[in-house]
Amino acid sequence: MPFQDILQSLSLDRAWQHLETITTDIPSRLAGSENARRMAEYADAEQRAAGLASRTTTFPGLVSFPEPAVLRILEPEPLDIEAFTLAQSQTAALDGELIDLGPAGWADYAGQDVRGKIVLAELPYAPARHEKALIAWRAGARGLITANWGDEQCEAIAFGSIKSPWGNPTPEALERDMPQLPAASISRRDGLRLQRMCASGPVRVHLATRAENGWRPVTMTSGEIDAGTSEFLLVGGHMDSWFGPQATDNAAGSACILELARVFQRAASRGELRRGLHTGFWMAHETGTMISSTRYADVHWDRLRRDCVGYLQIDQPGIAETSVFQLHSTEDLREWLTRVTSETLGNMPLRWGRQSKNGDSSFFGVGLSCLAGLLSFTHEEIAATALANLGWYHHSIHNTLDRVAPDRLELCLRVYARWIWELLTLPVLPIQQAPVAAALLARLNECAAQPIDDIDMAGAVERARAYAGLATRLDAAADLARQLPPGSEQEQRATHLNAAMLATSRVLVPLASTVVGAYGQDRYGHAWQRNVIPALTPWAAVAGADRDSEAFATGWVELVRARNRVVDALDAASSIAERAMAPLAT
Template sequence: MSQVATEVERRLRQVVSAERLQRHLERFSTLFRDSGSEDELRAAEYVAEQVSAAGAKVKILTFDSLISWPLEATLVVTYPDGRSEEIPARPRSFGGVTPPEGIEAELVFIPFQKPGQGEMIFTHRAVAGDYEGRDVRGKIVLTADGGPDGIRRAEERGALAHVHIWPSDEPAIHEMIATPVWGTPTPETAPSIPKIPALGVTNADGERLAQACAAGPVRARLTSKVRTEWMRLPLVVADIPGRDPEGAFLLVGAHIDSWYEGITDNATGDASLIEMACILAQDQEALHYGVRFAWWPGHSTGRYSGSTWYADTHFMELRERCLGYLNIDSPGIRGASVWDCRYNTAEVEHVTAAVVRELSGQEPNLRRPLKAGDQSFLGVGLPSLGAFRMLPPDHPDRKAVGGSGGGWWWHTPHDTLDKADAGVLADDTRVYVTMIARMCLPRRHPYRFVPVAGDFLRHLGELQEAAGAHLNLAPALERAQAFQRAAERLDVAAQRASDDGGQVAELNRGMRELSRLLNPVLFTVKGPYEFDPALQLPVLPGLAPMRRLAGLDPVSDEYRFLWTQLVRQRNRIEDALRRATALADDVASAL
């Protein structure tokens, strides 16, 4: 890194202001930013006003989105001894609606493997509930299997409704979303929106109900009222242009909508983006590449509809000119101290690692992207960066939630101004602005593709071991080895390349194209033009069902259907590696 770049980074970090961040948080604390609401629009206008005053080019885009507001629910249970009790409950966004009188049926408990007390909820959605030997047709399911896939499993088995027991012990009911459809539905995905009511209860109430079900038949009557309709949403975009004649840019996003005040999810992220946009607008002559900031609506009640709409409607611009995507969600948490470096793709993970190591002194725990948090650009092929400061695992406020640094107040009315710390947020913002600087100050993109080849080799090897002789991945492994050698040659050639503008521009274009070939295969099933469901996927998700293939009867329809699907996914991976190897060699030979 050059001395000039180091000085720019230092200057950017020095001007981050905890006082300005606090003022933004105080303004956001006066707004309940439900998507489609007047408060969300006021928040968007506030963002635009702040950033445009600093000299950035700002637009408020608008679009129609299917939004679902959970309104109210009731749950009354009758025990075997005749006693009745009303249990506090909340309906889920995009859950089914009952008639005004509700529905009544037997309550059936389905055991489920829960996450640990401080484990993020997104890590356990793919685990199946245990329905073996249990008939839930015409009944109400009670379970900790609570993600969209858990609701789907209950609905597929004929359940009338789904009641989710929260896995950790905080006395709060968290707002959640029932649909697995990522972004605005299409004719193909709309049937996946659940039709049965879905409610949430606390861990204590749910466990008590589970014990009652074990002791004898329990009846339940529930109502669910949810408002699901098309709403017009505002999406603020602020551009800080760089010197690059092609107009390449880094995309930095944070969701602007919230549950209730939503201070740590995600007013803190919104404030961080405002601060960085204002700072960079005052120092944009230092940027070789531009930075585009976006405040996404439709995150919580539209299942990431804002970032998905943007990916759809700006697809070619992102495909051709975007360096990568940095998502910022839930920074600035009171008491947060442990950096969690999820959402990093291999070609840029060293950027995140170096910044976190240098500014925090912690060794980063680099992880690949989760299917959450407005990660709507992996199909486009964008490299992804991310780092979040969490509460320590032994912190009393740390629970099994999906954001707010692990704080128990996530997605509840308790996510208020006192849960944030402007000093912590300022430090977090210094990390993010340094990551931006390292992507946008140098003329040469800081991509490294040997670690990407390592991802292919490692996961293909694990899948081959899991599937045994059922599907031969040797040709794909050979392709991955060939790409690894090509990536090594590209790295050497890139280091030797002259700083001549034309040569570096060709190198950068080639490396961006490599990411467009490889990331959709590594992180999606559907590829560049559609969106996978909001369910957790491993690396190389198209081949993930190989682990199930070995347990099926080889002469069954299920085995043969799945084998055919997996062969097609293997072909997809081999072809991407073939094309990437040729491209890497072409770029290296041209330098």
Template sequence: MEHRVCCAEIEQEELMKTVRYMTEHFPYRLAGSPCEAAAAEYVVSRMREYGLEVDNETFYTYNSDPMYSKVQILQPEFQEIDSLPCAHIRATKPEGEEFDLIYVGDGSYGAYEGLDVAGKMVLVEVSYAPPVPEKARIAYEMGAAGIMCMNWGNDEEVICRRGLKAVWGNPTESNVKNIPDLVGVGVTRGAGLMLKDWCQQGKQVRVKVTAIADRTWSQVHQPRGILRGNGTRDEFVLVCSHLDAWKPGVTCNATGNATTLEICRILSQHRQELDRDIYFVFWNGHEVAEAAGSTWFVDNYWDLLNKKCVGYMHIDSTGVRETELFEIKASEELLDFAKANAANVLPQMELRAMSLKKIGDQSFMGIGVPSITQRISFTQAYMEHAHGATLGWWNHTKEDGLDKCDPDVLVEDTKASLQVIYDLATVELLPYDFTEKLAQFRTKAEKLAGEYGSHMDFSDLLENLKQAETLVGQVQQCRESCHGKKAQLYNDFVKAVSRQITNVTMTYADKYSQDSYGFSKLSAPIPLFADLPRLKVLAPDSLEYGMVQTQTVKNKNRINDGLFTIIRLAQLYSMLLETKGGCEDEADQN
């Protein structure tokens, strides 16, 4: 879109005033704390000032307060090292407990090959591959009794706050057992490298760890504001950033909150231009309870989201210093739209764009709401030098202060997000494009069929994919000639396709549940087929082979069901859009 008037209204001082106020008045926004409650009231008051319909919703989340830790190295030489307790751990006895320490690299499944960690504490290197909650889940599955997280970065003597809960959102009776029952602490990178070297030299490393944290239900606050548009379309855009944060939490996430409130302020002055409403929600339970707030919102507003939400934007860690390129992570159907927006708003900046995976409050993939998250980010070389610190070595540490925010970068980040949100709220035809998504899905399925066709019949899946790709493409081809009532029909169609295709391509859990946080199977080309490689190494007459093969066939049926629904939707909407001689609505032409 050419219209960019809103971007000129961003005020740097307004952004920084919010960042400074939140940091100074609400420095430790741990979910369930008085500080978090005060921060929530502040956000509500700001949205009320802008004329939004506001509500400070409360709910209970399974929470944890990490209180105290102490780590002593007993062997090969005695010394005490700095540490912090992780959240959602099994607390040790007050006098501490002793463990043999085993180094397991990145903590993925492959890192445990040939190792016996039963009853021991594992030393892992912190990264997002896999995220720490998944490292903890795997460690617990492997029989470990504890986990020690070596920080990323380089020689900075800092320790990141960590949570080990693994279960996404509040637990249920069926998944509470998946919360790792581990002792857990974080240590500096320097101390971790020393311990790693001893482990790799074959020395016996024994540690005494005291780690105290609770696990309890606590009430948290989640501000929600609704900016009503002009009423043209009965739909809405969901815009969110997480409120809870570790002290001082400037770039995670006072800057994201500032960006969200500034967008709220500006768009409230343009409400008559907005054909769709905008919901602004400040998630709680992001850091410790693993996306509890966004999951609660999905669970309690399922029907509303399913019927009326056209897109979700999560705003996190904007305005970070030393960042150089613009990074977009988006659902494939919105990726080209987001890239075009970035090219228009930030034409001078290098772009890095990729498909969005399920992480970081992306709680809407089961229901199938397409999503965009974006920010000015570090170069690949910078992140590699910092050993995977994608948000800066200071992320989740006491060093995440005001000096880590670049006000100019914060303005540029806010521009890009403001324009995307404005466009989604005003565009007549939703900018979803399934061409690349379906083509990539077919390519992945064809490759798996060639490799694993002897273990499972792929012919039905490939035929359904071919039909879905052709028929959806045919409907998309008439996009530009859809206006008025036909435009709404077209929008209903692409929303319905997104609801079906996202669940079977981006998640393993069903559409009403959540995968565990950072679940390893989600990194597979098609998550529901993540176990196919196991069939090659298992004996065909073994019980395990039979169980894996049976589940994989069931997963294929789930995909086929989604594809068949898409096929029938495409056939139906093609007929509806062709009524009265093509995509033009005669009533709208008169």
């Protein structure tokens, strides 16, 4: 069988050689640096050697080169604490009162006056670091210190960025969403020490940060495998890194993509694929916050919308000492993804989560079905390390080659190969729209249970219910087409149904997974991203607000427009399904 040929062709030795080369010869792959350029050239050369059509692209990116910081406790007792400046931080030196706000989300600021103070925040807990910095800046704080994950004695300091805009900023985002404050990272051990001090009385600190921020030329690498058709799967992962080897993040991912590209290029040359494969080695993911994947989505918009069947993100595969496979996807791929992964892994535990906007998830606006997966730890292990689900060494200088295990990397390669094989060879794509409809309907029902004057959420629920029926019929038609014997009838139905499913995803993925919609990018760590139809997140708060308040008046404007966006998308999806079903009924 051809897939068995794929598995036999996969070479752990080749992937491991890539991993060793990257971590040993090209460490510290910070965007805009010489080593980042060398990494792009290495990926390009290896793809060309494998037979892909490969290219590098250079463009400006707003990146950062942070340096060690100085953190000194002034009161109640002198103490020096090791710290590192966060990327995109202001360069500054200041003294101020330290205030511990725990996770440092908006709710933690209630009743607190942080103006002129330095906020101490726990990195592991939501919101993300970028959002913590934005909130602190908007609340008037003078600085930010983030305490890392790990056990209570962990001394690792996490590198990270506070650049909130996803991708290169627009003029508006540059002014509104770029935190202008000094920020530094410290270890979990020292963070707990500072928390205890703050709990006992006033704490004053001296904080000095230094970072070189600015626009630099950055280079990404992309490749194409031609299967003789216009359709393709996009497989990507970031190739830039923080200081040091950064083996799991994401040298291992780059190694996997290079090996998978080599194997699937050979399959294409044998005529075994019905769809092509495109690769993206993203740059300026870390210090620049997803710059090149965002640019790729913008520049290749037409082709992605027309021909791309999905986006597979490969980030941090092969983590040592892991025992659980963590899956993330849009709802339309959940059933297929969990099934084929379980078949590949056997008895290994699986966890599935709705894919939110992290990593290089820059393609929700395009409307791509998305999937990702990696090996992680048990719930108990994660809880014991303050949510270090990627290892206590993640984003630190301790992310060395031994953090990747060969057997774990080989397992990830086999899983990714299975996903890619099916997405490139199945006549009918494994997309299901009924689960998407169910998730949308459930969310709209939640909102309808809390009525807001003059916003017809009941009408939106009816639209969603009508679409759910059509989606169920569309999925059933796809199931029937999958059962047809190979031949012209199956091919015709597959072409027809695939087009309908992809057109529906183009409409509903931006609705289900973005705040701003198709043509923008939500900022990194936006808290609303956790919810289905993120634009409706304020619904409960506005429904419970005083009808004479400004909060209600302004929230109403936001939500009525979000509701209108919902019904337009549902109407469009229903029309696609009706048109798709019409010729199948005759």
